[in-house]
Amino acid sequence: MSVSGIPHEGAGSVNTAKKSQRAAGFVFFSLLAAVIAGLVLYFAYAGTADTAVPLLIGCVLVAFLLVIASARITVRHRRSRELTERHNVPPKGLLHALDLRQWLTLFVGVTVIAISTGALTGVRILAGDTGPVLGATAVPVAPATAPATLDPVPPGAEVAPTPSGTPEATPEPDPSDTGEEGATVEPSGDGPGTPAPGSTKYLDSEDVIDGSYSAKAVSLSADRYSRGISFYCDTATSTVLQWNVAGSSRFSATAGIDDNTDNTFGIVAEFSFYDQDGRKLRAKPVEVSVGHPAKVTLDLTGVVSLRMTCAGRDGKTDAQEDTYAVLGDPIIVHQ
Numbered sequence: 001m002s003v004s005g006i007p008h009e010g011a012g013s014v015n016t017a018k019k020s021q022r023a024a025g026f027v028f029f030s031l032l033a034a035v036i037a038g039l040v041l042y043f044a045y046a047g048t049a050d051t052a053v054p055l056l057i058g059c060v061l062v063a064f065l066l067v068i069a070s071a072r073i074t075v076r077h078r079r080s081r082e083l084t085e086r087h088n089v090p091p092k093g094l095l096h097a098l099d100l101r102q103w104l105t106l107f108v109g110v111t112v113i114a115i116s117t118g119a120l121t122g123v124r125i126l127a128g129d130t131g132p133v134l135g136a137t138a139v140p141v142a143p144a145t146a147p148a149t150l151d152p153v154p155p156g157a158e159v160a161p162t163p164s165g166t167p168e169a170t171p172e173p174d175p176s177d178t179g180e181e182g183a184t185v186e187p188s189g190d191g192p193g194t195p196a197p198g199s200t201k202y203l204d205s206e207d208v209i210d211g212s213y214s215a216k217a218v219s220l221s222a223d224r225y226s227r228g229i230s231f232y233c234d235t236a237t238s239t240v241l242q243w244n245v246a247g248s249s250r251f252s253a254t255a256g257i258d259d260n261t262d263n264t265f266g267i268v269a270e271f272s273f274y275d276q277d278g279r280k281l282r283a284k285p286v287e288v289s290v291g292h293p294a295k296v297t298l299d300l301t302g303v304v305s306l307r308m309t310c311a312g313r314d315g316k317t318d319a320q321e322d323t324y325a326v327l328g329d330p331i332i333v334h335q
Contacts (some may be wrong), residue, residue: 023098031109035147038117046121059118063111070107131245195334202227203330211241218326225328232324233269233310242307245332248300253330255286257292261324264290268315269325278303
């Protein structure tokens, strides 16, 4: 009987070892998937304030639920073991697909990953390294109207009374009356909203077709520009500003990163300019960094929409980095 029992026990040991190996492999690949998921969520949603906060809350909630699940599965494992030892009740169900140590390894590992992802997101939020929720679009400021002043009346002077009668209406001349029979009046091309040829306009007071920015004074290499725009520079696909420049002949500005911008060591911002058809207005992007602004001049002949993109990167590793970029004295000249 001992001879016949030995192979049976050996086969059971082999099956148990294989089951343990499969369970360990499941735990390993589950933790690897959790690490990848945490990295993807961090890099995809921790960059802007409107998604970073929900990500932080989600990480805290997942960690809390996993702690509760770890406690519950520990209690259930112990109860199942007691039933097996006292009443010979065989273990069943998904609970025993892994042993208690493997369950705890899986849950604790995923909890640590969730806490780490949430902690990194929280640090980025506190450091102010997230993009703005909604960029402020520049609002044109109405020019101040000078108060009307009244000429003083000398003492003793009589003021002529204003007649209260209704003045007779003066007939307005007929616009079509040119003094010649059969003559037609051609409409003038210079309407009240048409800018004069050669006049300039600052883009910090213009509405954008796409994107958003803040109108503010900027400083580039100690040169202060009282008219400027500041915007979040992330990637060429997410950072876009577009203006209606129809009827303009030239665009000029000084591109750069403001001298007072934080966390800009080694960061380069690349500006690219396109027309409404996606054609590049410059063969190469304009590269700037702190202390190294660049003058930009573009020919806008035939351009209806001026589209500008901005991408931030590390100057040495070319890794993607985000920052705030500016344009000093952004001007368009009308034809």
